[in-house]
Amino acid sequence: xxxxxxxERCRAGDAPAIExxxxxxxxxxxxxxxxxxxxxxxxxxxxxxxxxAALRALKTYRSQAAFTTWLYAITLNVCRARLxxxxxxxxxxxxxxxxxxxxxxxxxxxxAVVIQNEADTELWNAVTELDEKHRLPxxxxxxxxxxxxxxxxxxGISEGTVHSRxxxxxxRLRAHLKEQAEMMRDEKWED
Amino acid sequence: MTxxxxxxxxxxxxxxxxxxxxxxxxxxxxxxxxxxxxxxxxLDSLQLNLSHALHTRWDxxxxxxxxxRKVLNRIRRNGPRQPILRVAGALTAVxxxxxxxxxxxxxxxxPRTGPGASLTEAIPPATAAPASIGGANGLIAFQSExxxxxxxxxxxxxxxxxxxxxxxxxxxxxxxxxPEGTRIAFISDRSGxxxxxxxxxxxxxxxxxxxxxxxxxxxxxxxxxxxxxIVAARALDxxxxxxxxxxxxxxxxxxAASLTENRFxxxxxxxxxxxxxxxxxxxxxxxxxxxxxxPDGTGLTTLGGxxxxxxxxxxxxxxxxxxxxxSVSRTRSGDYSDEIRIINADGSSEExxxxxxxxxxxxxxxxxxxxxxxxxxxxxxxEGKGDVAGSQQIYLLWADGSGLTRLTSDPADHxxxxxxxxxxxxxxxxxxxxxxxxxxxxVENAIRSPGMLTPIQLTNTGKDYNPQWQPVVMPPTEQxxxxxxxxxxxxxxxxxxxxxxxxQSGETIRCIASAYxxxxxxxxxxxxxxxxxxxxxxxxxxxxxxxxxxAWGRICSPQFPSPYSLVPVVTALxxxxxxxxxxxxxxxxxxxxxxxxxxxxxxIGGQAFAxxxxxxxxxxxxxxxxxxxxxxxxxxxxxxxxxxxxxxLEDHLATTTGVFRVQLRDVHGKPLSDWIPVDTFAxxxxxxxxxxxxxx
Numbered sequence: 001x002x003x004x005x006x007x008e009r010c011r012a013g014d015a016p017a018i019e020x021x022x023x024x025x026x027x028x029x030x031x032x033x034x035x036x037x038x039x040x041x042x043x044x045x046x047x048x049x050x051x052x053a054a055l056r057a058l059k060t061y062r063s064q065a066a067f068t069t070w071l072y073a074i075t076l077n078v079c080r081a082r083l084x085x086x087x088x089x090x091x092x093x094x095x096x097x098x099x100x101x102x103x104x105x106x107x108x109x110x111x112a113v114v115i116q117n118e119a120d121t122e123l124w125n126a127v128t129e130l131d132e133k134h135r136l137p138x139x140x141x142x143x144x145x146x147x148x149x150x151x152x153x154x155x156g157i158s159e160g161t162v163h164s165r166x167x168x169x170x171x172r173l174r175a176h177l178k179e180q181a182e183m184m185r186d187e188k189w190e191d
Numbered sequence: 192m193t194x195x196x197x198x199x200x201x202x203x204x205x206x207x208x209x210x211x212x213x214x215x216x217x218x219x220x221x222x223x224x225x226x227x228x229x230x231x232x233x234l235d236s237l238q239l240n241l242s243h244a245l246h247t248r249w250d251x252x253x254x255x256x257x258x259x260r261k262v263l264n265r266i267r268r269n270g271p272r273q274p275i276l277r278v279a280g281a282l283t284a285v286x287x288x289x290x291x292x293x294x295x296x297x298x299x300x301x302p303r304t305g306p307g308a309s310l311t312e313a314i315p316p317a318t319a320a321p322a323s324i325g326g327a328n329g330l331i332a333f334q335s336e337x338x339x340x341x342x343x344x345x346x347x348x349x350x351x352x353x354x355x356x357x358x359x360x361x362x363x364x365x366x367x368x369x370p371e372g373t374r375i376a377f378i379s380d381r382s383g384x385x386x387x388x389x390x391x392x393x394x395x396x397x398x399x400x401x402x403x404x405x406x407x408x409x410x411x412x413x414x415x416x417x418x419x420x421i422v423a424a425r426a427l428d429x430x431x432x433x434x435x436x437x438x439x440x441x442x443x444x445x446x447a448a449s450l451t452e453n454r455f456x457x458x459x460x461x462x463x464x465x466x467x468x469x470x471x472x473x474x475x476x477x478x479x480x481x482x483x484x485x486p487d488g489t490g491l492t493t494l495g496g497x498x499x500x501x502x503x504x505x506x507x508x509x510x511x512x513x514x515x516x517x518s519v520s521r522t523r524s525g526d527y528s529d530e531i532r533i534i535n536a537d538g539s540s541e542e543x544x545x546x547x548x549x550x551x552x553x554x555x556x557x558x559x560x561x562x563x564x565x566x567x568x569x570x571x572x573x574e575g576k577g578d579v580a581g582s583q584q585i586y587l588l589w590a591d592g593s594g595l596t597r598l599t600s601d602p603a604d605h606x607x608x609x610x611x612x613x614x615x616x617x618x619x620x621x622x623x624x625x626x627x628x629x630x631x632x633x634v635e636n637a638i639r640s641p642g643m644l645t646p647i648q649l650t651n652t653g654k655d656y657n658p659q660w661q662p663v664v665m666p667p668t669e670q671x672x673x674x675x676x677x678x679x680x681x682x683x684x685x686x687x688x689x690x691x692x693x694x695q696s697g698e699t700i701r702c703i704a705s706a707y708x709x710x711x712x713x714x715x716x717x718x719x720x721x722x723x724x725x726x727x728x729x730x731x732x733x734x735x736x737x738x739x740x741x742a743w744g745r746i747c748s749p750q751f752p753s754p755y756s757l758v759p760v761v762t763a764l765x766x767x768x769x770x771x772x773x774x775x776x777x778x779x780x781x782x783x784x785x786x787x788x789x790x791x792x793x794x795i796g797g798q799a800f801a802x803x804x805x806x807x808x809x810x811x812x813x814x815x816x817x818x819x820x821x822x823x824x825x826x827x828x829x830x831x832x833x834x835x836x837x838x839x840l841e842d843h844l845a846t847t848t849g850v851f852r853v854q855l856r857d858v859h860g861k862p863l864s865d866w867i868p869v870d871t872f873a874x875x876x877x878x879x880x881x882x883x884x885x886x887x
Contacts, residue, residue, distance in 0.1 A: 018263055169383075
């Protein structure tokens with residue numbers, strides 16, 4: 001059965017078809033939600049939210065866009081709504097979380113990922129300091145492996161805008177890492 | 192081509208936006224420009240590192256189970272016209288975030304269970320009279336978002352009288368009881384800035400203590416034991432996680448001062464119960480070390496920070512003499528070995544009491560000593576496999592490292608365990624993802640039936656967490672200045688008992704030894720099984736003595752689900768087959784010789800002995816009576832011998848009959864003897880009752 005048939009049966013509320021559709025895309029949607037939210041529990045909920053939203057919106061889906069792109073755009077919106085809700089507290093939280101994560105097995109960090117590499121940690125910290133506008137293209141490009149065009153479609157912006165955001169983001173990351181390296185070097189001299 | 196154009200070109204190439212001719216022009220420029228080549232290399236390396244860092248971060252995360260079923264259920268349950276995002280979701284997000292702000296709190300979804308409505312019906316047997324939870328008049332402060340934003344509530348320990356103390360559209364959180372239990376310090380952003388406030392236990396008399404728009408205060412707030420000062424961490428640049436330092440202020444808001452001012456991030460300060468020191472975590476770029484400082488800012492010392500180990504949750508022992516903390520490895524080789532360590536407050540005598548091997552999903556929270564300093568509780572999801580995949584549960588162990596027991600077991604997370612002031616109850620939060628409620632469990636029942644207990648539900652709005660027991664005020668006791676006791680001569684070490692195994696038909700000594708990972712010869716020796724050894728149906732002491740091989744054995748009995756289980760399965764003893772009895776001397780009454788309290792004291796002490804006369808450590812003397820429920824490990828009080836224990840009954844003399852009784856148990860709470868009644872005398876010459884146990 002191809003995607004179009006599957007979608008047709010999902011529209012009719014066919015449970016096995018819905019199950020098959022979720023199964024076919026759960027991995028990709030969860031990875032996307034996880035990379036946007038950086039929290040497995042919340043990503044689980046957001047993945048469910050995304051599928052529920054997509055299934056309800058199926059009637060508005062027109063087959064000119066690839067189904068996956070459409071689904072990713074919904075997931076992105078669901079996650080963005082969650083990120084917006086976080087915002088008041090989020091600044092506090094993300095930094096605290098980043099702070100604790102650096103300390104190894106951070107007490108307030110529910111995730112199972114143990115970052116072994118200090119360079120990874122530093123780079124991640126730099127990524128968390130990017131604002132959402134610049135962070136999302138970086139994650140889509142370097143974690144999801146989307147092309148500039150795919151990133152543009154999912155984010156609903158032009159390819160040129162994606163490029164200029166990636167440019168700025170990469171330059172900021174580079175500057176941040178350089179600063180860190182210099183700081184570390186200074187510390188070494190002081191000690 | 193200018194440098195600037197070359198840089199634009201490099202980025203365009205990185206995004207696949209360069210035409211062939213543009214690419215050729217760029218390559219030509221790179222060939223003759225060292226600086227641009229360096230920029231190109233840096234960009235390549237950044238891209239590689241980004242991809243690596245992000246994949247490292249998230250790839251190991253397993254896909255949540257049962258997503259298709261969950262989605263189907265939600266579609267069916269909500270019907271087509273429900274809003275896609277539940278309103279509760281917004282609340283949950285804030286709840287979760289505030290939970291995280293509550294520092295060692297947990298933020299978990301975890302697989303959800305059904306509605307917990309039936310939980311209130313089942314009340315643990317025996318000691319479950321809810322009115323007595325937590326001792327007289329004890330309140331529990333907690334956070335709730337039932338009205339849409341975080342508020343501080345109090346309730347009685349049986350869940351009655353839930354009262355909103357803060358009633359405010361702002362967020363009020365991180366309640367911290369003053370040591371005398373009459374005031375609550377908390378953090379609030381009601382002024383538009385996040386500041387520390389104080390109020391009375393009834394919510395009256397709210398005072399703003401700080402006025403510091405430039406900083407962010409981080410929980411927890413920690414009181415000085417005399418109730419005059421508060422210590423907390425605050426961040427100058429919280430967004431960037433920079434400039435987090437320990438700050439101290441008087442309880443009226445005056446006298447604020449920085450305790451630490453350095454280039455590291457210092458947080459999670461905990462004032463020692465004896466006032467002398469403040470412990471905190473100092474994050475030195477990539478390594479979190481345990482640090483101590485005097486309240487006047489002098490005497491900064493740090494521990495650890497080498498060998499790729501980091502400090503996690505920490506807790507002062509109730510007497511302020513020791514700190515228990517998690518030491519978590521973070522090596523590149525991927526061999527994790529996470530430990531609970533106990534260290535003296537002066538930095539001496541560090542001891543690892545528990546090592547958890549290869550806990551890949553390592554996260555530990557909420558380490559806390561029992562009020563009597565005998566046991567520790569913590570939460571962890573290191574066993575998050577199988578039927579409780581990824582869920583976080585509450586564990587208990589004795590302060591000598593024995594008797595690790597998982598108290599809760601459920602697909603839902605169980606977090607924020609907090610001892611009641613009398614040490615008989617543990618309040619905790621059941622976190623079913625979207626819903627969080629506060630429960631309480633009786634410690635004795637939980638130990639006796641680990642993972643099987645049905646706790647008492649105190650709140651049911653699904654938005655309650657961070658329970659904080661009101662401290663119980665003790666009248667000050669005059670410590671008699673007696674000369675310290677004569678040091679005891681060195682004694683041979685007692686054999687530590689790992690547990691008591693109920694031998695069943697068809698088992699062999701070798702199998703049992705192998706299942707517990709101990710020496711078969713030591714089992715034979717300790718239990719005097721004879722030569723050739725003969726095993727009888729009934730209780731068998733398992734000594735903690737390893738073979739030369741030392742390794743855990745194979746499974747060779749259906750009774751042991753896994754030879755690697757940290758908690759060996761011990762079948763419950765039939766009440767008639769208790770393996771220990773009072774020694775033939777019976778109970779003798781003497782003047783207190785064993786501690787410095789002299790005559791201002793009343794208690795029991797003694798030893799446990801094996802059949803062959805060896806003193807035994809690692810068993811539990813359990814005393815009940817009056818309002819008391821106290822325990823001590825054998826082998827913990829050497830004044831009585833190497834298998835010695837001691838339990839204080841009162842700090843004054845009293846004549847009692849039929850009030851107190853004592854029972855020998857194993858560390859998992861399984862009874863090993865009958866209850867032995869103990870009567871006391873208001874007599875300085877008879878204030879220590881000697882109660883020793885011997886194996887039958």
